[in-house]
Amino acid sequence: MKKSILLLAISLICINSFATETKLMVRAKAKDAKFVGSSIGGAYVMVRNAMNNNILAEGLTTGSTGNTDLIMKSSHDRYTQLSEESTAGFMAVVDIDQPTFVRVEVLSPMNRKNAQVQASTELWLIPGKDILGDGIVLEIPGFIVDILKPNTHQYIALESIPETGLEIAANIVMMCGCPIQEDGIWDSKLMEVKALVYKDGEPLGEIALKNPSQNTFTGQLEITEAGYYQITVYAYNAKTGNTGVETINYVVRG
Template identity: 30%
Template sequence: MRKLETPFLASALFMMSVAYAAEESPPRLLTEPVATDVMVRVVAHGAMVLGDEVGGARVTITDVATGRLLASGLQLGEPGDQNQIMRTPRLMEEPRYSTRPSGSFHATLHLDRPTLVEIAAQGPLSYPSAVQRASKTVLLIPGRDLTQDGIVLDLNGYIVQIENPPPGESLMAKDDVKLKASVRMLSGAPVRPHGDWDSRKATIYGEVLIGDRVIERLQMLYAGEKSSFEAPFFVPSPTEAPHGIALRVVAADGAGANFGMAQANYPVLPEQLRPAKK
């Protein structure tokens, strides 16, 4: 019986080795450019994909040797499945962002040789004050497509917006005003206590400035609404702030490597201009 098995085993091993060699054999010599698909995903660091909600991201692919722009365009689409991205355990090689529909940028390049490229992205495009940029250098091989998650570019930061008082609005001297701001991940995901993006891990504070001088620092607390934080402050007099004041809100998570800021200017009116009570 053992003699009968030996030829069969040898034949099977031979066929497997042929198949493996065929799979791993180098591509044929190129006589013309070969279409090569490149998938890029721009994501908020520690969060979701930059999609339509935040204006997406701009992506460029540049030949490092020549400086020639090979492809450019916008990443648009959905931010992805929060449960899959944030809560599902996976092996390192398993895709994170492409298991469900999510925003991406796709380009087909025609390459006639291995090409070193720089892939760069900036976003979120709907929030210019929060825009960040990231890039990677990647060697592309003709005919070897980049699929699934593709090249993932992380953008670090927060979208911080001052909501009250509205930027540029005149403030009355000596008034007690509530500073209110929203803080979100660059993908638009909400920052709040006990959430996937836990505000307790970040320091969120406000500052009142006269010129470049900080005259008061405010501890901003969660306002009970999605991504909203607030703190009260007193408006200084026009004598103290003849050119008005600035309000600054900072969100900082050193461990998570995300930082964001918003700032707005406000004229200060003297108390004498306060409308008389009827």
């Protein structure tokens, strides 16, 4: 019995002795914007063996969104590295003893469930051949849309709504958390933002939302009747193809 255990231990040591530590940098980058990092809660990364689906490494991207001038304001030649030492990423460290085909999965942004996008790619990892620098960069399209007013399942008295209408307000940012405003790097004038309104399950109309301040889009909805209301706010940039949506429901009581 002791001899069997000893032989097993020796076998495991021999197997592990051939395994080589291999590093893979993984980053998530918002479409038309910067990297997904700590300021928005990071992107969740999983590196799997594509053959058996076993997770080889997993964790969050951490760090800054990156250098704005380099990423957004400069033309890029071939081999230009967009990341810096402080730029958000996840360093996957795996031990492999032979070339291994892996699947890299990213769920981003981790803490914004209504806007999460899953992106993935596959590649070969070769023992001891690190993939560093920008590493593997997965693009995350879209906008993060949060409806601020009215609140989800809010009960609103009809008589309390002013003549100017019920205020609709939404907070909208890029998928990395980067700010949106008129004439900014992410220019709200290039975006179409509207609220689609439904009453008792039927379309009631749509309202264009304006951008009076950074990340904030507002409009006024005229309401004359009680009922069950639903608002869907969408953001759309025809130039980049980025889109974002959120829906809430509320009740107007007579």
